[in-house]
Amino acid sequence: MLEITSQWLNGTMTGKTLLTMLISMLPVVELRGGLPAGVAMGLPIPLAFSAALIGNMLPVPFVILFARPVFKWIRAHIPALGNFVTKLEARAYAKGGQIKKYETWGLLILVALPLPGTGAWTGALIACVLNMRLKRAVPVIFLGVVIAGIIMTILTYGVSVLL
Numbered sequence: 001m002l003e004i005t006s007q008w009l010n011g012t013m014t015g016k017t018l019l020t021m022l023i024s025m026l027p028v029v030e031l032r033g034g035l036p037a038g039v040a041m042g043l044p045i046p047l048a049f050s051a052a053l054i055g056n057m058l059p060v061p062f063v064i065l066f067a068r069p070v071f072k073w074i075r076a077h078i079p080a081l082g083n084f085v086t087k088l089e090a091r092a093y094a095k096g097g098q099i100k101k102y103e104t105w106g107l108l109i110l111v112a113l114p115l116p117g118t119g120a121w122t123g124a125l126i127a128c129v130l131n132m133r134l135k136r137a138v139p140v141i142f143l144g145v146v147i148a149g150i151i152m153t154i155l156t157y158g159v160s161v162l163l
Helices: 002-011 013-025 030-040 045-057 060-077 079-112 120-129 134-157
Strands: none
Touching: 013 030, 013 045, 030 045, 030 120, 030 134, 045 134, 060 079, 060 120, 060 134, 079 120, 079 134, 120 134
16 A cells, blocks of 8 residues: 555656645745755656645644644643743744844745745744734745745756746
């Protein structure tokens, strides 16, 4: 069964697209890893870009809405992870101070720069910590992910792919 699933994921265009989306949903990896992986699997750049964008954006509303309750639950039920959650929140608060100063522009820049410690997951966590409304944060994060995708495409494949 696992072999059939593996063949389907790697052997069909639909499977490769879904795998690109799944890779892009992972924190830290996000679109920065999903887009090159999709192209490496043989997807055309526009399809890999779209799949990576969708995959990167899928967790965002859930992170914004549920990060605090999940952190609270972890502290109550898995005390061993309490320090990790505290460090994660502290990091979000630290970056959040800079973001709060520049509001949506700060969030956009944070998400758009394809560097370690930035991206949609970090932007969503900061939006949650700063109590940003979903309808305000999601479009800004989406635009940041699009910009990050364009930057990654240019860095990985050159300007010629956009022409």
